[in-house]
Amino acid sequence: MSKNSTRARRACASIVAAVLLVAAFALPPAADAQRRGNARRAANASAASTSAASRRDPDVARIVAEIDPRNIERTVRKLVSFGTRNTLSAQDNPTRGIGAARDWLKREFEEIARGAGGRLSVELQSYTQEANPPPRGRVLQPTVISNVVATLRGTQPASAARMYVVSGHYDSMCTSPTDATCDAPGANDDASGVAAIVEMARVMSRREFDATIVFMAIAGEEQGLLGSTYYAEQAKQKSLNIEGMFTNDIVGNTLGGNGVRDRNTLRVFSEGVPSNETPEEANVRRSTGGENDSASRQLARFIKETGATYLPGFNVQMIYRRDRYQRGGDHIPFLERGFAAVRFTEPNEEYKHQHQNVRTEQGTIYGDLPEFVDYGYIAQVARVNAAALAALARAPARPKGVGLVTRRLTNDTDLQWTANAELDLAGYEIVWRDTTSPVWTNSRAVGNVTTYTVEGMSKDNYFFGVRAVDREGNRSPVSIPRPVR
Numbered sequence: 107m108s109k110n111s112t113r114a115r116r117a118c119a120s121i122v123a124a125v126l127l128v129a130a131f132a133l134p135p136a137a138d139a140q141r142r143g144n145a146r147r148a149a150n151a152s153a154a155s156t157s158a159a160s161r162r163d164p165d166v167a168r169i170v171a172e173i174d175p176r177n178i179e180r181t182v183r184k185l186v187s188f189g190t191r192n193t194l195s196a197q198d199n200p201t202r203g204i205g206a207a208r209d210w211l212k213r214e215f216e217e218i219a220r221g222a223g224g225r226l227s228v229e230l231q232s233y234t235q236e237a238n239p240p241p242r243g244r245v246l247q248p249t250v251i252s253n254v255v256a257t258l259r260g261t262q263p264a265s266a267a268r269m270y271v272v273s274g275h276y277d278s279m280c281t282s283p284t285d286a287t288c289d290a291p292g293a294n295d296d297a298s299g300v301a302a303i304v305e306m307a308r309v310m311s312r313r314e315f316d317a318t319i320v321f322m323a324i325a326g327e328e329q330g331l332l333g334s335t336y337y338a339e340q341a342k343q344k345s346l347n348i349e350g351m352f353t354n355d356i357v358g359n360t361l362g363g364n365g366v367r368d369r370n371t372l373r374v375f376s377e378g379v380p381s382n383e384t385p386e387e388a389n390v391r392r393s394t395g396g397e398n399d400s401a402s403r404q405l406a407r408f409i410k411e412t413g414a415t416y417l418p419g420f421n422v423q424m425i426y427r428r429d430r431y432q433r434g435g436d437h438i439p440f441l442e443r444g445f446a447a448v449r450f451t452e453p454n455e456e457y458k459h460q461h462q463n464v465r466t467e468q469g470t471i472y473g474d475l476p477e478f479v480d481y482g483y484i485a486q487v488a489r490v491n492a493a494a495l496a497a498l499a500r501a502p503a504r505p506k507g508v509g510l511v512t513r514r515l516t517n518d519t520d521l522q523w524t525a526n527a528e529l530d531l532a533g534y535e536i537v538w539r540d541t542t543s544p545v546w547t548n549s550r551a552v553g554n555v556t557t558y559t560v561e562g563m564s565k566d567n568y569f570f571g572v573r574a575v576d577r578e579g580n581r582s583p584v585s586i587p588r589p590v591r
């Protein structure tokens with residue numbers, strides 16, 4: 107822009123300001139109030155808010171960079187080398203069967219723990235599943251189910267009890283879920299997810315996080331979500347504070363059965379209406395909206411935001427479903443017990459390479475073999491997970507007790523919440539979006555307060571939420587309000 111045009115613009119702006127000033131004095135009081143009201147609403151809607159995007163933490167960027175596809179390939183091929191990992195297969199054979207895979211994973215996590223300054227602990231969580239044969243179940247005789255659990259303890263006293271769980275399942279199956287001896291390489295379903303969490307544990311355990319992260323290789327998924335059900339039920343009984351759970355299941359194939367090659371998209375499935383919603387909560391939701399605002403959906407939005415921040419160009423595709431159509435995964439037992447949870451899966455599945463006996467028919471290869479897995483893609487999946495987990499575990503907890511106060515009929519929106527306990531808390535942000543928007547679009551810092559009135563913006567016309575921010579700018583996922591009087 108030339109100096110002249112700048113000068114001309116300034117002059118023009120001065121004239122406009124002068125005219126407005128004159129007009130202001132000339133207006134009657136009511137019109138003046140209206141003008142100020144309009145100005146305030148305009149400010150509310152634009153100038154006093156910023157986009158809802160998350161901040162970029164250089165150390166999270168380093169975590170993302172350190173995820174190495176070579177380690178992921180090594181883990182997948184090692185898991186495949188056990189021949190089968192069917193949950194009903196041998197548990198005492200050192201080279202074949204699920205027991206060998208379980209012991210190898212435990213040793214692998216223990217090796218990682220050696221470089222983690224005592225923060226990573228490794229244990230087997232085992233129980234005996236009673237027989238539940240077909241047609242009802244998929245367990246022919248009483249079977250020990252073992253989850254391999256590596257826990258990276260949080261280092262901030264106020265946050266260490268807050269947990270995020272990330273999983274893959276290490277069991278596999280061929281065509282028959284109860285065939286314990288057929289080859290079931292399970293390279294994609296789900297050595298891919300397990301390899302991702304092992305690599306995340308390696309990179310993330312070298313660092314400190316405020317909250318606790320649990321890396322879990324689950325057994326019994328193909329037998330009916332047995333290992334995840336056991337873990338989630340124990341967690342519920344112990345009142346563990348699990349604020350988010352991610353399952354990675356079938357995250358390694360980039361050439362779909364539909365012929366589409368897509369190395370740049372990851373689906374994140376999240377339910378809209380909570381699986382454990384009570385009839386009373388359903389009544390409130392029907393009256394106020396919110397079928398698109400479960401805690402799991404907020405988690406999915408958070409993951410999409412951090413994905414865009416740390417992996418620009420990689421598409422985290424939100425799917426508004428609990429899981430694929432009429433199918434299930436290890437996040438569901440968590441959802442049923444009231445924990446926010448999401449599922450990650452590749453964009454286009456290839457059913458020739460899932461749950462199939464390894465064979466060649468008329469030149470077509472069937473079976474879940476390691477040559478059909480894209481290791482660079484699994485690394486991208488691990489990066490999306492790791493970035494979101496790191497951002498979650500460094501951020502404050504999402505605000506609790508968030509209420510939208512409905513004592514008065516007003517065009518303002520009155521919000522309240524309870525104070526967070528973290529010592530490094532800086533304050534809170536109000537976020538909002540149009541009711542038709544899939545993601546939060548606006549935010550406003552409101553300071554370290556526990557009530558806030560959004561003036562001139564009606565709760566009828568927007569969805570509002572609250573999130574907590576610490577002194578480094580780490581933001582929690584959003585909590586949506588319930589109506590309170």
Ligand SMILES: [Zn+2]
Nearest residue numbers: 295296355356
């Ligand atoms: Zn699976």
